């Protein structure tokens with residue numbers, strides 16, 4: 001008997017290919033805009049300036065101040081620059097930090113967003129905005145936050161350093177992992193997630209061997225789109241909660257935190273829903289979804305223990321307490337002692353399952 005489902009439809013227009021960044025102007029015009037502000041991090045400023053140049057009269061300037069976790073002070077500066085520029089849209093060129101800034105501007109001003117992602121973090125397909133104010137991270141969801149158009153250009157990912165390629169891929173796989181057991185899952189998202197698992201499994205080792213392998217980069221970026229769609233259209237659970245706890249309360253780096261936690265959060269929930277996670281076990285081998293992900297992470301050189309990113313063993317009690325403070329949906333009940341055990345294994349880097 002087929003499970004009941006609701007498929008909400010996908011609202012974001014997606015342009016995927018090689019050299020597609022050159023279509024940014026066409027996409028801005030298609031949304032009805034005459035002027036757009038280009039956004040980036042300081043690190044990608046030169047790329048943003050090249051993009052602005054190619055946009056010609058459509059470019060209202062470049063704001064290259066995006067940083068991790070979307071601090072509201074930076075957003076305030078960016079909104080001022082946006083208003084002063086006379087733009088009615090933004091073009092966000094970069095990873096999740098730049099996409100986050102574009103979303104923060106959009107939710108305050110009604111700007112339309114064209115996003116050109118250059119990592120696999122997956123913010124571009126979602127209606128989620130995480131922001132920090134006074135050192136505290138809050139998250140909200142709203143239809144105004146979801147970008148109107150996403151342009152995936154494989155060429156832009158050729159420069160993604162191998163270390164970030166690896167952790168960013170694990171970050172993306174985490175979205176798919178939680179989508180497989182999401183209470184609001186549907187067959188479209190499940191198919192996309194299955195395809196993403198094999199695309200990452202095959203693509204990432206080839207990228208490590210040859211970072212400019214265009215075909216492998218294309219497969220990885222396609223997989224990132226699938227995983228971003230999963231993140232944007234079904235509910236996440238324990239894994240994303242724990243990543244948020246470490247990023248928010250211990251200031252750990254985003255992609256690495258996801259990469260380290262993933263085999264352990266998978267093991268925790270695999271006890272409750274092994275059948276739902278079987279597509280991961282099938283894709284990665286290893287006897288279980290958690291074991292397969294651990295072995296894959298090891299084979300591609302991902303960081304594997306919380307100790308490696310500066311977490312002390314003494315921090316684990318506090319992290320477990322924060323993780324169970326507010327109730328949220330998860331396929332297995334969230335008991336503090338069991339979460340503490342999960343964190344111990346992740347701190348030590350022990351193979352689960």
Ligand code: NAD
Pocket residue numbers: 041043044067068069070094095096097098100118119120121122123124126127128129130156157158159160161164168231254255
């Ligand atoms: P990032 O955007 O901070 O990028 C990391 C660094 O890599 C930056 O300096 C960036 O300029 C550089 N970089 C990016 N792409 C590059 C490329 N192709 N070549 C060379 N350098 C490149 O990191 P991220 O992991 O993409 O994003 C993390 C942030 O995104 C976090 O703040 C996280 O909370 C947020 N996020 C939000 C959502 C959401 O749905 N709201 C989803 C995923 C991530």
